[in-house]
Amino acid sequence: MRYELYYWPEIQGRGEFVRLALEEAAADYLDVARMPARRGMGMPALLRFLESRRVERPPFAPPFLKAGRLVVGQTANILLFLGPRLGLAPLAEADRVWAHQLELTIADFVSEIHDTHHPVAVSLHYEQQKREAKRRASDFVQSRLCKFLDYFEGVLERNPRRGGWMVGGRISYVDLSIFQVMAGLRYAFPRAMSQVEAGYPRLHALHASVAARRNVAAYLASPRRLPFSEADIWRNYPELDAAARVR
C-alpha cells in the first residue's frame, strides 16, 4: 500500500507526527503537497480535498492521509488507523485504547503549546497578539508545562514492562509523538526546558532512544525533515521563553 500524506509543505506542524510514523516503519508514502504540481500533486492536490464540493467526506484541515480510496483526517485518528498497519501499535484492544488516549492527550498538549503564541486568533499575526502571548506563555510554563510532563513521565514510570516505552514492551506511535513534543519544546522554550528537564529522566531517555532508531536517525538527517521555524507550532520567541518563571 502506498500512502499519500497531505500536509502543508513548509512546516513540521501536526503532519510531522504522521511523517515520523511512516518513516520509522519505512512505509511507502508520498508527501503530496511537497511534490510538483505539474505531476498532479503539490498544493493544488491538497486544496482540492479541502475546497471541492465533490468530496463526500472532506477533512476539516490537514493533515489527512489517503489510503487507497479511504481519506483519513485528524492527526490522532490517522495514527490510530496507521498504527496496526505499520506495526506501531499494540495488538490488544485495551492497549490500543490506552495508546490512543495518550495520543489525544499529546494533541491537547500540542494545542496549548501552539496557543502560547496565538492566544487570541489564528487569523492574526503573532505581532498583533504579542502582549496576550506573553501572559499566556508565562502561565503555560508556570502551570501547564510541568503538569503535562509530570503526567507523561508518570506513565513511563508506571509501565510495568520497564522497556522505557510509553505503552507495553515495544515502540509505538506514541513514543514517536513524545519524541516530537520534546524536540519541539526544547526548540521553543530552551530556557524553561533547561530548568525543568532534569526532573524528567524517562522522557529524556525516550527522546534519545527514538532519535537513535535507524530509520528515524536517517530521516532526521535527510532533507525530508523540515527545520523548526517561526511559522510552525513550536516557535522560538525569546520573549515568551523569558517571560517564564518556572516553579
Added chain:
Amino acid sequence: MRYELYYWPEIQGRGEFVRLALEEAAADYLDVARMPARRGMGMPALLRFLESRRVERPPFAPPFLKAGRLVVGQTANILLFLGPRLGLAPLAEADRVWAHQLELTIADFVSEIHDTHHPVAVSLHYEQQKREAKRRASDFVQSRLCKFLDYFEGVLERNPRRGGWMVGGRISYVDLSIFQVMAGLRYAFPRAMSQVEAGYPRLHALHASVAARRNVAAYLASPRRLPFSEADIWRNYPELDAAARVR
C-alpha cells in the same frame, strides 16, 4: 455491563457528550461523582484515579469511563469505545474512522468555544482575562464559528443517505454531540446564533431530531440533565456575544 462515568458533578462540560450517548442507548451506568461519597463514590472516587500513584494507566483529566477493569479516558476515545457497544456507531471500519474524525473535529470546536472566555489561562478567573476574552470572542464569532458550522452543515449535505444524520443512514454518537454543540452555542452566543442559524437548516433540523428522541427527551426533562451555567464550557457572557460582528 454497568458503566461508571467519572466527571465533575456540577457541570455538563465534556462529560455531557458521554452522558448523552449513555442516555440515548438507555445504558446501565452510574454517574459516580454525583453519588454519595459515603457509598464509596462522589468526588473522592474521581480524585483517586487522578491522584493515586497506584493507578497504572491514569487519565489526564475527566471525563473517564470504567468498563469492567478497563478505564478509558479522553471524551472522543470514550465514544469510540462505547459507540459499537451502545449501537451508536456504524459497523464498517471506514465509517467508524469517519465518525471518529468528525468527533475529533467537534472536540477541536469545543476547545475553541471554551477558550473564548479563557484565552490566557484556565488557572485564572474569567474576570482576570476579560479584555483578552473580548478580543478572542470577537474573532471566534467572526472567523471561526461559521467555519465550523459551514463544515458540519456540508457534511450533512453531502451524506448520500439523506436521513439527516451525520454518518450513514442512522443515528450515531456524532449526532448527539452535534446536538450538544448547537444547544451550547445557543446558550452562550444567542445573538450571534440568531444572526447565522438560518443559514444552517440541516444542523437546526438535526438538533431538533435528537431533542425529540424518546430517551434524550426524557433525559433533558430529568434532574440528571444539569443546567447550563457560567462554570461550564458554554457561558452566557453578554459582553462576549455582543462584541461579535457577524459577517
